[in-house]
Amino acid sequence: MTNSSTARIRFGVIGAGAIGAIHMETLNKLADVAELKAVTDTYLPLAEQRAAEYDIPVTHSSPEALLADPKLDAVVIAVPNQFHAPLAIAALEAGKHVILEKPMAIDSAKAKEIVDVQERTGKTLIIAQQMRFSGLARAVKAIIDEGKLGRIYNVKSGWIRKKGIPGWGSWFTRKELAGGGPLIDIGVHMLDLALHFMSGPRPVTVFGTTYAEFGPHKRGTGNWGTPNWEGTYDVEDLATALIKLDNGATLALDVSWAAHAAEMSDEPYIHLMGSEAGISYVGNTAKFITHVDNEVVTTEIKPLDDANERELLARHFIQSIQDGTTPISSAISGYTNNRILDAIYESSETGNQVKLNWN
Ligand SMILES: NC(=O)c1ccc[n+]([C@@H]2O[C@H](COP(=O)([O-])OP(=O)(O)OC[C@H]3O[C@@H](n4cnc5c(N)ncnc54)[C@H](O)[C@@H]3O)[C@@H](O)[C@H]2O)c1
Structure with missing residues (x-):
């Protein structure tokens, strides 16, 4: 985490497909509270293309490398549903706050695993139910x-x-x-x-x-x-x-x-x-x-x-990190949905x- 509770939150994005790109565009509009610092995708040329499009300084070769980056406070996870739980858990364990795309997980057993890790680590997690x-x-x-x-x-x-x-x-x-x-x-x-x-x-x-x-x-x-x-x-x-x-x-x-x-x-x-x-x-x-x-x-x-609903969701997430409060669209509501x-x-x-x- 950054020193001051009001410092800008430094983000990495995992998954550079259609929705990952929308998150990049959104975060770039929130320069007062967020910095978009890194991106990765299993298809590296796409991550590199997005880095150029959205002016992202670092392209990591894997989610593991991105999560090991100490310069990041939070990640967006925008990958196929099967990978939501393993990546969200790895991110929380690495000390990152998480914006996780919907559905929270591929099934409720995996969603429960995320709930448990979120509660243990105390990191902020929001499900991207932007509606x-x-x-x-x-x-x-x-x-x-x-x-x-x-x-x-x-x-x-x-x-x-x-x-x-x-x-x-x-x-x-x-x-x-x-x-x-x-x-x-x-x-x-x-x-x-x-x-x-x-x-x-x-x-x-x-x-x-x-x-x-x-x-x-x-x-x-x-x-x-x-x-x-x-x-x-x-x-x-x-x-x-x-x-x-x-x-x-x-x-x-x-x-x-x-x-x-x-x-x-x-x-x-x-x-x-x-x-x-x-x-x-x-x-x-x-x-x-x-x-x-x-x-x-x-x-x-x-x-x-x-x-814009996605900008408001990201702002609410950042405010929740800074205030130490639970966001709406929390891990528990995602688990209930699953x-x-x-x-x-x-x-x-x-x-x-x-x-x-x-x-
Ligand atoms: N909130 C919404 O309204 C909304 C709308 C559409 C999709 N979604 C969600 O967003 C997520 C992504 O959907 P999309 O439409 O962008 O899909 P997409 O196929 O366009 O993009 C997914 C990207 O993830 C990459 N990827 C796959 N596995 C990965 C891994 N393990 N690590 C890193 N990168 C990986 C792929 O190479 C691809 O570029 C899904 O969970 C989907 O349900 C949300």
Whole structure:
């Protein structure tokens, strides 16, 4: 660590792909609180290319070399899901604070290993659930926190892409490297944001089913990622689940990379139904719904601001390091998300409801 608690945090980035590059761009905009000092990628020419693009002084030949660099305080980990846990654990053990891309880990056993090491080392770790930080999400959360919805008892959260399979045949569509399909990829965002809006109730039972009707036939492919047509597709392309929370509320989650669903938009949505009012959040809009004299009254919710959500996440992370506080989107919330994802996959395999034990 640097000497002063307000000194700029010196970052290295592990993984120089599409999302690693977005983190580099973000950190370069935060020159008042952050310095981007190093990068690495298993494909070294890409790391070198990014170093030139983003003016990064050092390119390390491996994550091990980057983590051994005493000039770094924190790392961003933006690699395929399979490598999240080993790299996050190695980073924490090396004394680095960590911004870890979502999903926290490929499964909940690996997520728990990260939780244990994070707690033992006391280093700051945040999961990159940047959707929590948008101006609109913060406006919605503020209304909920004022109690205007009353008791939120039913929530429908989802993201139904019609034609959005990322990188067919790449790591994205291989269970061994990704852990699953749209459920662990975009479903984790919708699960995380819904539970955040609901103020973090604990999941107690989960029933879910997954399907693969498009991917195995090379249909429904989208623009994200680079396809490898000789590769493998062994993950779902649609998942549906019902989650019961310890406060009695229900959360329905529906996600797909590809589906025949004409009247649903391709945008993320969360419908929060409360005893006094509701909020429907769809894409970049949100509406507040209440009943007045037995009439449905709907008003638009304005975003608090148009600040960049990834910049706010990084600033919140840095502030948490400096204050010694636990960030929102912490290791525990990432672990909770991974437990629900595991339970949905398990329920789909067995056909049974899965009970989650938290003792
Ligand atoms: N927060 C979001 O909204 C969001 C959006 C998309 C992807 N993601 C996440 O970001 C991560 C990266 O996704 P991407 O789209 O950038 O993938 P990508 O394939 O574009 O990039 C991954 C990079 O990691 C490198 N790599 C692989 N294993 C490595 C290792 N062990 N050490 C160092 N480098 C390694 C690869 O060479 C590649 O350059 C994934 O976890 C994904 O789930 C997050």
